[in-house]
Amino acid sequence: xxxxxxxxxxxxxxxxxxxxxxxxxxxxxxxxxxxxxxxxxxxxxxxxxxxxxxxxxxxxxxxxxxxxxxxxxxxxxxxxxxxxxxxxxxxxxxxxxxxxxxxxxxxxxxxxxxxxxxxxxxxxxxxxxxxxxxxxxxxxxxxxxxxxxxxxxxxxxxxxxxxxxxxxxxxxxxxxxxxxxxxxxxxxxxxxxxxxxxxxxxxxxxxxxxxxxxxxxxxxxxxxxxxxxxxxxxxxxxxxxxxxxxxxxxxxxxxxxxxxxxxxxxxxxxxxxxxxxxxxxxxxxxxxxxxxxxxxxxxxxxxxxxxxxxxxxxxxxxxxxxxxxxxxxxxxxxxxxxxxxxxxxxxxxxxxxxxxxxxxxxxxxxxxxxxxxxxxxxxxxxxxxxxxxxxxxxxxxxxxxxxxxxxxxxxxxxxxxxxxxxxxxxxxxxxxxxxxxxxxxxxxxxxxxxxxxxxxxxxxxxx
Numbered sequence: 285x286x287x288x289x290x291x292x293x294x295x296x297x298x299x300x301x302x303x304x305x306x307x308x309x310x311x312x313x314x315x316x317x318x319x320x321x322x323x324x325x326x327x328x329x330x331x332x333x334x335x336x337x338x339x340x341x342x343x344x345x346x347x348x349x350x351x352x353x354x355x356x357x358x359x360x361x362x363x364x365x366x367x368x369x370x371x372x373x374x375x376x377x378x379x380x381x382x383x384x385x386x387x388x389x390x391x392x393x394x395x396x397x398x399x400x401x402x403x404x405x406x407x408x409x410x411x412x413x414x415x416x417x418x419x420x421x422x423x424x425x426x427x428x429x430x431x432x433x434x435x436x437x438x439x440x441x442x443x444x445x446x447x448x449x450x451x452x453x454x455x456x457x458x459x460x461x462x463x464x465x466x467x468x469x470x471x472x473x474x475x476x477x478x479x480x481x482x483x484x485x486x487x488x489x490x491x492x493x494x495x496x497x498x499x500x501x502x503x504x505x506x507x508x509x510x511x512x513x514x515x516x517x518x519x520x521x522x523x524x525x526x527x528x529x530x531x532x533x534x535x536x537x538x539x540x541x542x543x544x545x546x547x548x549x550x551x552x553x554x555x556x557x558x559x560x561x562x563x564x565x566x567x568x569x570x571x572x573x574x575x576x577x578x579x580x581x582x583x584x585x586x587x588x589x590x591x592x593x594x595x596x597x598x599x600x601x602x603x604x605x606x607x608x609x610x611x612x613x614x615x616x617x618x619x620x621x622x623x624x625x626x627x628x629x630x631x632x633x634x635x636x637x638x639x640x641x642x643x644x645x646x647x648x649x650x651x652x653x654x655x656x657x658x659x660x661x662x663x664x665x666x667x668x669x670x671x672x673x674x675x676x677x678x679x680x681x682x683x684x685x686x687x688x689x690x691x692x693x694x695x696x697x698x699x700x701x702x703x704x705x706x707x708x709x710x711x712x713x714x715x716x717x718x719x720x721x722x723x724x725x726x727x728x729x730x731x732x733x734x735x736x737x738x739x740x741x742x743x744x745x746x747x
Contacts, residue, residue, distance in 0.1 A: 324401035340391035347559035353697030395424035418476035421469035422490035488551035516635035539608040541622035564603035
């Protein structure tokens with residue numbers, strides 16, 4: 285399996301990590317350190333700079349993809365003291381690790397260096413240079429999208445730090461303006477990224493399809509339903525992507541990585557590892573196990589259940605989804621499976637949500653049709669819900685779609701954001717942990733950040 289390996293280097297004023305991809309054009313010894321001006325001198329170095337941005341995602345998503353996207357939601361429970369308990373009990377403080385945005389801004393810093401310097405390596409309008417900048421802008425957009433969803437208003441930094449006199453104490457920018465920049469970056473990526481890499485890089489590097497897919501998520505967060513539908517159509521019709529054909533393939537999508545259903549995943553391997561095993565699969569010591577409400581929410585005959593946890597146990601000790609059905613693993617070591625951030629089923633269900641929001645009999649019918657292949661693969665009958673059945677079972681078509689997302693995308697880092705995006709976080713989590721204030725939906729900003737930057741004030745709920 286081809287995956288990305290990385291070597292450490294320093295770029296400008298920031299400590300950065302440089303990756304060398306085993307299936308890339310690079311075949312060089314590791315570079316120890318250099319400045320941006322001395323490094324971005326040729327095309328190989330430009331490509332290496334972009335690989336370094338992907339490297340930062342490894343550190344960023346190592347465990348935080350789950351803390352941010354699952355840890356405060358209703359699908360998990362925990363017996364683990366510390367961060368998992370703070371998140372699930374809604375007792376967040378500025379000292380927890382997930383309150384620290386440093387890794388996201390490190391990623392943005394790397395992207396800014398690449399965006400600034402790569403055009404100087406290529407002739408104006410060069411397709412290779414533009415697609416490298418497109419990848420850098422897509423990763424920057426992904427980083428800012430996480431920042432806005434987690435902290436609200438955040439500093440918007442679009443230029444690299446190149447001289448000592450630059451202002452490093454940047455104030456926060458309104459979240460809507462940040463999201464405007466996210467959209468602009470992704471639209472650039474859609475135009476300039478390649479259609480495909482013809483390799484496993486299509487799952488771990490941004491191309492037109494994955495940039496469009498991220499746009500769908502952004503549009504849905506901003507309630508731009510018409511735009512979300514149009515972008516989703518481009519993804520769904522893209523021949524690079526297809527649903528896993530059965531439940532065996534569905535399981536391998538997570539344990540083996542690089543599935544045709546995957547649109548964008550963060551690449552790991554035996555040496556560049558992540559926290560999946562610690563999060564989900566080391567028995568009584570894992571951070572998270574399935575909540576009772578989650579286990580009770582499956583429809584009869586749903587085949588996904590047995591791929592997610594041990595159905596023979598009333599209180600399962602692990603989540604199997606990423607490491608494989610039936611895994612027996614008591615070792616608290618890191619793991620090599622990729623972390624899937626976007627896949628086709630996600631985009632199909634987001635389009636279904638958007639169609640339902642648009643209203644009208646035809647739109648609602650088409651929304652439910654988008655769930656049909658997902659439900660059919662899971663062995664659920666009826667595969668195709670009528671509007672009346674959806675309302676009877678879940679109270680509304682929207683709830684039916686969100687329930688399908690809860691099961692299909694469980695533990696992939698979507699549930700909390702779905703609850704916030706749809707305005708259901710307080711009604712869902714209030715009975716569980718007392719969540720009652722909309723100002724509590726975002727995270728506190730880490731104490732370290734506030735101590736270092738006098739222009740950053742703590743989010744109101746946590747003052």
